[in-house]
Amino acid sequence: MKSIQNRITAFAKLGDFLRQFSIDNIKKIDSIEHNEIFFDGFLHQIKLAQENNSWFTKENIRLTFESWSKALTESNLTHFSKDVKLNNNPSKKVAIIMAGNVPLVGFHDFLSVLISGHEVLVKQSSNDKHLLPFLAKYLEYVDPNFKGKITFTEEKLTDFDAVIATGSDNTARYFEYYFKNKPNIIRKSRNSVAVITGKETEEDFIKLSDDVFHYFGLGCRSVSKLYVPKDYNFDAFFTGMYAKKDMINNAKYANNYDYNKAVYLMSLFDLLENGFLMIKEDESYASPIATVFYEYYDNEIDLKIKLHQDREKIQCIVAKDFIENEVAFGQTQYPKLTDYADGVNTLEFLSTI
Structure with a gap:
């Protein structure tokens, strides 16, 4: 060569x-x-x-x-x-x-x-x-x-x-x-998370809909989990997600939505949903298709510690002026070449073999 x-x-x-x-x-x-x-x-x-x-x-x-x-x-x-x-x-x-x-x-x-x-x-x-x-x-x-x-x-x-x-x-x-x-x-x-502080604009949530819905949420860079302040009102979030309402016209996505909704309802889980996306309070990072999990946080310092402790499970953190190495809203599916998966420098590895 x-x-x-x-x-x-x-x-x-x-x-x-x-x-x-x-x-x-x-x-x-x-x-x-x-x-x-x-x-x-x-x-x-x-x-x-x-x-x-x-x-x-x-x-x-x-x-x-x-x-x-x-x-x-x-x-x-x-x-x-x-x-x-x-x-x-x-x-x-x-x-x-x-x-x-x-x-x-x-x-x-x-x-x-x-x-x-x-x-x-x-x-x-x-x-x-x-x-x-x-x-x-x-x-x-x-x-x-x-x-x-x-x-x-x-x-x-x-x-x-x-x-x-x-x-x-x-x-x-x-x-x-x-x-x-x-x-x-x-x-x-790995999964990706978004940290909501309550200071987000309508435009931020529209961009976040890209991070949630691109590739139907199947990518490790897709946001599958939200961290929200205590007693957070999800209206602004759902307004932003409405940009992707046509998702439900995909038959495979719609089947997953219907199936997961039925499972949750039969299990008597509390849900919020808008006809094409469900959100459910859950500590897990990996959510099923058509579902985003969320978790409340009390203070930002404790959340930063938790995200650091769980870094082996997290690919991207989407946020706005919250944490080091965060990804801007709407940008998870446009990584730079130096955004190595799992934080492992592939080129460095390849130079040692």
């Missing part, structure tokens, strides 16, 4: 390619490299991805592309890759086991391995198997040095030097045992 600059340029060109598929519209740009080969083919892969997984709506797939097109710029990639420690060690083969909860959910690991100069062996989830192999082919066209460096497999993983695996808390235990003799990053389940 040639210089890191070549790899940066290739991924920046991939960002340009993805820029054609924004959440608002799809627009072919004649100046994009290899468009004559890849544009129509990618439209077909998007269609297959939608048919394969009904959570992968057109909007959710294009939201992913928009997010990555903003991240994959020459300047962002240059800043990101300054953490790559260039040494004379031979390239290693890194296996990645990807989740399938949101489109291209393993792309950051894929990018990190390749930008570090290693080979990648990808085992995808059956829920998300169409998009990444096609984008990998695009990368190989843009920079032929990637050829032979990217392998996809559905078989048992063999012949690799290190592994990055993402799964539930249960599968993580299996991964930790199975890969104990290899350098590894094992990612477990």
Whole structure:
């Protein structure tokens, strides 16, 4: 593999390619490299991805592309890759086991391995198997040095030097045992929370609706839990959530809403709901689809201590001038390249294998 600059340029060109598929519209740009080969083919892969997984709506797939097109710029990639420690060690083969909860959910690991100069062996989830192999082919066209460096497999993983695996808390235990003799990053389940102080504007809550509803709440960066002051009135929150009222028109989402509502009512739980979203007082972080949990807090210092103690369970904290490293309302699904999942610096790990 040639210089890191070549790899940066290739991924920046991939960002340009993805820029054609924004959440608002799809627009072919004649100046994009290899468009004559890849544009129509990618439209077909998007269609297959939608048919394969009904959570992968057109909007959710294009939201992913928009997010990555903003991240994959020459300047962002240059800043990101300054953490790559260039040494004379031979390239290693890194296996990645990807989740399938949101489109291209393993792309950051894929990018990190390749930008570090290693080979990648990808085992995808059956829920998300169409998009990444096609984008990998695009990368190989843009920079032929990637050829032979990217392998996809559905078989048992063999012949690799290190592994990055993402799964539930249960599968993580299996991964930790199975890969104990290899350098590894094992990612477990995480959820995101929002801290409400009572000073939020109507616009803040409309933006928060993005954090709650994008990807139907299935992503680890989706807000599944609220912390609210004692005796908080939820009217302003529900007013903001109303921006996403059309969610209920998705049959799969509606089925989950109806099912979870029936379970809660039969269990005599106290609920607040608005016809497409339920909120329930609960100490857990992971809430079912169409539900957001909430918990009251007495004072901000105690809450900050709790959030620090539970940091292994939390991916993002959405707030407004509340805590260090908070994410602004509406921004959870637009992470920077340096917003490492679980706070583990992947590039640093890859420089040590």
